Amino acid sequence: MSGRARRADSAFSQLSVPVSGMPVPPFLPRTEAVREGVWSIAVPFPDNPLGYTLVYLIESDRGPVLVDAGWDDEDSWDALVAGFKTAGTDVSKCYGVLVTHVHPDHHGLSGRVRDASDAWVAMHERDAVTVGRLSRAMEHDDARNHRPAQTLPDFTDEMIAVLLDAGASEDELAAAPDPAVRRQARRFRPLAEPDRHLDDGARADVPGWDIDAIWTPGHTPGHLCFHVPQHRVLLSGDHVLASITPHISISRSDRAGDPLGDFLDSLRKVALLEADEVLPAHRHRFGDLAMRVEEITRHHHDHLAEIETILGAGPTSLWQVAARLRWNRPWEQFPLSLRRSAVNETAAHLRYLARRDRAVRLKGVRPFTFVSPTLHR
DSSP states (O other): OOHHHHHHHHHHTTOSSOOTTOOOOSSOOOOEEEETTEEEEEEEOTTSTTOEEEEEEEOOTTSOEEEOOOOSSHHHHHHHHHHHHHTTOOGGGOOEEEOSOSSHHHHTTHHHHHHHHOOEEEEOHHHHTTHHHHHHHHHHHHHTTSSOGGGSOOOOHHHHHHHHHTTOOHHHHHTOSOTTOOOOOOOOOOOOOOSEEOOTTOBOOOTTOOOEEEEOOSSSTTOEEEEEGGGTEEEEETTSOSSOOOOOOOOGGGTTOOHHHHHHHHHHHHHTSOOSEEEESSSOOBOOHHHHHHHHHHHHHHHHHHHHHHHTTSOEEHHHHHHHSOOSSOGGGOOHHHHHHHHHHHHHHHHHHHHTTSOEEOTTOSSOEEEOGGGOO
């Protein structure tokens, strides 16, 4: 893969808004045992180029424990139930659900699993505090017959202002999902409030196993990976993937945060773990964790350097910075949904630079405009 292709893939790998023309995996991988007592189950992720989420079933002395549960959809539920059966068990016997992060392709079915089994649901507290807000957004959006709102990039008022300044109408902002999206009728189900919180370094309640929760903020504030030292395995959620990287964006719930800085710190953290194989939530398993961390880190530093070059030419709006970066197709061909994600990811990179005095936001200037510190007076 060329450097340019890798950069583009990384920047938009985790879009929750489908993009016309992006390939969808043509089939679901079969349910299989990836380690003794650990099963991989592909749960469909409808209307998304990723195609499916890989959830993992771990056999325990008290019953199976899931790492993530998948998207809340009838086809997805059927695939999860079938995966349990292939593993020789049943959803009703599930003991618990370990949630890597709150996004609905990971946490969506957690509540339904709990209802079917009395299983507990656990996640990091930083993501738990967003469950209610995301559920309310989903309910509001369902009433308008759109895709759930939390599947769209999470924009601050600042992002919306930039989009409006660039000429997007209110109707276009509300209708950002691509027209090709298949909208299935679904009964609204709120995201499950967790029964337990998992702190960094906590031992997960998987009887018979030694599994550590590793807090890896960045993709979400409460993202968790799960490390199995005796098997030298890392269940990485969306934090480290084989050929793509998560969407890093500014969040309404963390206006003062530094998501890209958190993400890069979290990458360094997991690179130190003893792991011969990584079990991610998307695409496929892979080895050499340290090398993949280095590739992802380099991608983001290349992206930051490109932004600094743009700002070195003079004051540039956030929208203009995003439009001038190199992506996998000309900016003019991007649908609005893709431009929104590009702007938001660019904002996360600019916040990282500004926090380190490598970019300056011009006060009182609209649209939001940045410049190199060497040009700022």
